[in-house]
Amino acid sequence: AQKVTQAQxxxxxxxxxxxxLDCVYETRDTTYYLFWYKQPPSGELVFLIRRNSFDEQxxxxxxxxxxxxxxxxxxxxTITASQVVDSAVYFCALSGDNAGNMLTFGGGTRLxxxx
Amino acid sequence: DAGIxxxxxxxxxxxxxxxxxxxxxxxxxxxxxxxxxxxxHGLRLIHYSYGVKDTDKGEVSDGYSVSRSKTEDFLLTLxxxxxxxxxxxxxxxxxxxxGVFDEQFFGPGTRLTVx
Numbered sequence: 001a002q003k004v005t006q007a008q009x010x011x012x013x014x015x016x017x018x019x020x021l022d023c024v025y026e027t028r029d030t031t032y033y034l035f036w037y038k039q040p041p042s043g044e045l046v047f048l049i050r051r052n053s054f055d056e057q058x059x060x061x062x063x064x065x066x067x068x069x070x071x072x073x074x075x076x077x078t079i080t081a082s083q084v085v086d087s088a089v090y091f092c093a094l095s096g097d098n099a100g101n102m103l104t105f106g107g108g109t110r111l112x113x114x115x
Numbered sequence: 116d117a118g119i120x121x122x123x124x125x126x127x128x129x130x131x132x133x134x135x136x137x138x139x140x141x142x143x144x145x146x147x148x149x150x151x152x153x154x155x156h157g158l159r160l161i162h163y164s165y166g167v168k169d170t171d172k173g174e175v176s177d178g179y180s181v182s183r184s185k186t187e188d189f190l191l192t193l194x195x196x197x198x199x200x201x202x203x204x205x206x207x208x209x210x211x212x213x214g215v216f217d218e219q220f221f222g223p224g225t226r227l228t229v230x
Contacts, residue, residue: 004157006157009155032216033216035218037221043203043223043224044221044223044224045158045205045207045221047218047219047220050216050217050218052216091157091158093157093158095216099171100146100163100165100171101216102148102160102163102173102174103148103158103160103219104160104174105157105158105159106157107155107156107157108157
């Protein structure tokens, strides 16, 4: 069985602060992928990033960066210089080597960025 | 954007009535999924399909059935709705161009209330 835990249910920051969203996962698979999705107040789910289990390089995309550490089974997401538009629920998810390669989601972290 | 639509977008029904939700995609993606989203649980997989007439159960399949008679349509049926099935339902599709671990694209969601 696979499991994803996002211990932070809600985070509130002031605009321009940096914020890190934590994601810890459990899986017995050797090959797996990790994902982050964003759900803004409008409700749709937006794909942000996919990372495979063999690639531990950090990734940066504009103000977003991701830190993948297999040693601690974590895939954390950092937003630098947060903006009000970053306010959303963020989900971490795992796809293991199972039938259908199903996604297992964490419970989500609600980020509120105040002006 | 995978061109996924869901209908209806909102529905209120009574306990014991049958309900069918429809997911329609225009991208010819092979895999399709139904998830439900509940506070604190993230998204949980109900059923998925890996081809026309090929379906399998997910994590929370009790009380739900699915059908896929065409590539573009994936139907979710609640045979006899219960209040515990009040939720937001998301359909997702996956192309295999990037392999079996490709990201999933999500529809806009259907908010179902069972009174």
